[in-house]
Amino acid sequence: MGRVRVAAGATRRALPFLLRGLVSSAVALVLLIRVLLVAAFTLIGVGWPAIPSTVRAVRRWAGDERRRVAAWTGRPVPAPYPPPIPDDPAIPTRALLAEPATRRDLAWLLVHGLTGLVAGFLAILLPLSVVNAAVVPVYWWAVPSDEPVQSPYPVTSWLGALGMLPLGLGWLVLTLVLVPLLARWQAGAAARLLAPTKDARLSERVTELTATRAAALEAHGAELRRIERDLHDGTQNRLVGVIMHLGIAERALRRDPASALPLLLKAQDQAADALSELRDVVRSIYPPVLAERGLDGALAALAARCAVPCTLRVDGLRRLPAALEAAAYFVVAEALTNTAKHSGADHAGVTVTLRPPAEPGDEEALVIEVRDDGHGGADESGGSGLAGIRRRVAAFDGHTDVTSPPGGPTVVRAVIPCAS
Template identity: 55%
Template sequence: MQRTERLNERWRAVRFLLVEAGAAVVSLCFLVVGLVVGSMLILIVGWLAVPAYVRALRWWAGRARRRSSAYSGRDVAERYPTVPDRPGFDDLRRLLTAPSTRRDFGWVAVHSVAALTSGLLAIILPLAAVNSLAIPFYWWALPPVEPVSNIYPVTSWWGAAGMPLVGVGYAMLAWWGIPALARGIAGLAGKLLAPGRETELSERVSALTVSRAAALDAHAAELRRIERDLHDGAQNRLVAVVMMLGLAERSLRVAPDQALPQLLRAQDAASDALSELRTLVHDIYPPILDELGLGGAVSALAGRSTVPCILDTGGLRRAPAAVEAAAYFVVAEALTNVAKHSGAGQVRVTLSTRDDDRGATLVIDVRDDGVGGAVEAPGGGVAGIRRRVAAFEGTVTLDSPLGGPTRLEVELPCGF
């Protein structure tokens, strides 16, 4: 049984090295393309290619992390700064010089050589062992001017007699060396792709700086919205109430029989203003969140949706109040977008709490069966969702092919 396990371990190492050797060819392509992009940075086209290249490089490094984790059983940490949708020059420069980009590029440079060499050794060593064992059976058939070449030229029976010992040496080297090579290549990903402690802290500070700026932007946008709603809505209605009361006062002095209808109109206008103020206060922080929690609040949103909504909150746990408020407004905006633009017959909203090595994360998944083709326009609903989520260092993923379906996935870290 132990021998079978050892054979399986060696065979698994050989397969891993062969896969990595093939992957090394792809890494070499990434290395060449990266050098080409770097050489073209003196032109605008070089900078325009940076986001696409960085995304592809991250995807390829992620595949390497998964292969390494599957072989070694040890997870390789992954942390990347967000790639802006419409990056400016400073964003591109930071993206290109980010420690994560340097790690990934350094890994493809080393992997393209080390993995290809290790894969070739995984093939050559066993074949060399078999060939050395077979040399005594065929060396005599070759022309004397072209003797068998191994560690030394075989030109006699005495030379051929030593080849089995050489074959055993090759076999022992393959038996012990191939697993060591596989562990080395797997460890290479963990060493080069995992962020170091100092790098992780630096990236964390950068992420906090970005999220703080996003929080300030979201706060300023919210204040502008509140000011606009007050100015265009409740304030105008209250001005109208004051004018109606003034007319009623004049009527009381001149024609008292006309004062009552004017007072009733003023009362209706005051009621409308009060209702609008209540709506505005509700939009700042819905009281229903305190009363029923996020699940109950979103259930009320789903019930008011003009598009039939299926709600799933089975895996949801309580989160900090600020996170729940952000999630509530994300769902509200998403359902509004579905009703306005999707032409969907049904929408499904799933809220769940996911646990991983970074803590708890609130995941919002909104899917509709509409026409698709949704894009993130400046000042649009999705841009507003992304701005709100960025304040919590969350992520927004929009997948909306033409013809549908459309899927919006939002992840909000809960901070514990």
């Protein structure tokens, strides 16, 4: 009974998918006819202007199929297309025709247009056959004897009518087996044809890693420049002042020892200030609280010091590589600083979750979300620090999403992959 319930549930999910696929395949056939007509006119030299619009129409319908398959399987089907091409009347045509994704879209159009109709009609006929076999014994006797029920044989007696019941059971078994199988086949074929190829994914990955490396180098350079600026403008100037006052105190000791004490005390104060600034610089490189209390303890300290009332929720967190913990710490610190300075919020919330791998081969990911109830409208170009957060996260091959509509709320969400 458990298997029957599972099969029934799979069939209930597959039926709407195949019925929408029936409509989708009908549109695909219309587009296929359009493609063939454009190709025929192109052979005689008059179809070239219609190629870009035709290819884009196919892409739009292929995109709808990706969304349909993703909604049914729960796994996204990424588009394999490069960035948009300028609307030059000559360049798009050559570029669109040269793309492997265009040929794969056309292959999907042919396969889906021909097989989707068959799968959709089977998804209609099989359940109807089950229903028909179940109700024939109810009404066969009311049909005129010279025009008996044909389902699939003439039903002229109670014996023939009762014979429809095992036949209906057979239709039911076929429905429970074939309908989910057809749906899985249709979704798999669409995913294979409409998703990027392995070579395309590899090329995209290389491009992403190149951009990530550039972002990491830029973030590293910016961090070095900040440290140099802090040391030069703060600690170095303090130490120069200490040296000057010690030199003056030395000369005062030779002439008037009593006058040297205030100078020594002032030099001591400047040395203490220099040490404090140096500690601030060290904390900005790697906060000692991370080593002492871990990321959850360090974030708790950040939330407690935030000028806006802040709540912290940590889920499934464990010790991570030091560089990753430092990046997460500074992402939250910068986001809370933005909240205190720019949002006008009454409350902020920080959620940090260690997300397990979605599929075999994936990595764990540290998901950081900082939310406030301020007035929204955060602008990355306004020097709010969001660009720095984005660069810091990109250096770890992660991504950052910022949602800040006018009126709020503002949500900064960073996802950082972490090695096991």
